[in-house]
């Protein structure tokens with residue numbers, strides 16, 4: 517396959533970036549999208565140019581590092597998949613492809629296609645955990661969890677924190693991410709003690725980071741590689757207001 | 766200790782109202798109240814089909830009760846102003862949240878109505894101002910408004926007003942805009958107050974706006990085509 521790539525290049529966080537156009541030839545339809553970028557980088561390196569910086573780690577859809585907006589869609593055209601799971605056979609020979617980083621005030625671009633997603637870490641630090649006091653763990657079977665609750669918690673827990681929801685949202689809102697974390701722990705008995713404080717603190721941190729407000733357009737749900745449903749945001753809306761009105765701290 | 770803690774704590778409701786999700790709730794609750802008003806106002810409008818005694822009688826009844834007329838007007842005004850203020854605040858924050866936009870934009874599933882809420886809302890506000898200048902303050906005089914002192918006759922006023930095709934057309938156009946606003950708004954409202962998984966959400970977000978906008982449109986159409994004389 518021969519392709520024309522329009523890739524966002526940006527030297528560092530302070531520099532102005534712009535789209536650069538590259539041509540790549542003889543790409544195998546069986547290669548992954550990231551392998552195609554690896555080939556582009558080899559081509560750039562051999563001609564003495566700076567390779568394109570992009571994030572990836574596991575390359576099997578579980579770590580949440582890869583983060584490319586392809587033709588305007590985070591993670592590209594496949595539904596329910598990360599960009600590392602995307603294959604070139606989804607494109608046709610001669611295609612022009614636009615590749616950009618996640619765009620949000622809370623995800624500043626560091627270089628080329630890499631952005632800083634530590635705002636998500638700070639949201640988790642604000643309450644996305646269950647405090648564990650020392651002592652020996654109790655017997656797992658001593659804590660019964662109903663099957664529907666376990667299933668729902670697991671569905672929420674599949675979030676890999678990639679940030680595609682923010683990148684896709686017209687308002688750069690992080691509510692799908694935060695709702696997945698809040699729902700995950702709110703469903704489980706271990707999450708009850710800190711349930712209200714968690715919802716409050718995580719939303720407050722989300723607002724402080726400068727993410728936008730959800731307008732219920734569900735672009736997030738459409739691009740989420742783990743297909744987290746936007747219904748979780750409705751649950752978050754309920755959890756947050758309940759916590760705001762009644763939480764004791 | 767409690768007392769001390771309490772003093773340092775920021776006011777709960779203020780904190781809620783300033784937050785992203787609190788702001789969404791305020792949009793939804795003021796919007797829900799405006800929807801309730803639209804339904805009441807629709808009922809009154811449709812009395813035009815019952816004849817002058819019914820419509821004028823309803824208007825006289827409303828005005829006879831200052832609590833209802835002034836309380837109602839006040840509540841609608843407050844809801845409208847708060848809704849608009851938060852619409853501007855939230856939309857402004859949303860624009861700020863993405864300072865650099867995509868060079869190649871794409872939309873996967875966001876509806877047309879959902880993407881132009883501030884625009885359709887702004888058009889509705891402009892229409893409401895015109896509507897008040899017309900039928901409430903009589904600044905726009907389309908006839909039938911010279912009531913004898915101490916009496917009111919909205920029936921004749923509405924009939925005379927909608928005899929003008931341009932007036933009728935502008936009212937009908939406003940209903941189309943309102944429909945787009947409400948179509949996204951009603952589904953959105955369920956989601957915002959935590960009823961996102963409600964099965965009837967899709968149906969209600971189509972049926973309620975259709976009822977409201979269709980119902981209002983009947984009045985100018987019926988007068989235009991001479992069904993109501």
Ligand code: HEM
Pocket residue numbers: 730731732789792793795796797799800803848849852853856879882883885886887889890946947949950951953954955957958
């Ligand atoms: C007849 C009057 C109106 C009614 C019944 C109405 C109703 C609603 C409702 C129910 C919502 C949904 C709230 C939510 O997201 O949960 C909404 C959202 C909204 N309204 Fe209105 N509205 C009216 C007038 C206006 C006006 C005059 C403006 C502004 C200039 C406006 C701007 C907006 C905006 C920007 C949203 C947020 C959209 C979003 O979150 O996607 N509306 N409206």
Ligand code: FES
Pocket residue numbers: 571572573574575576577578579580581582598599600601
């Ligand atoms: S590289 Fe780990 S999810 Fe894509």
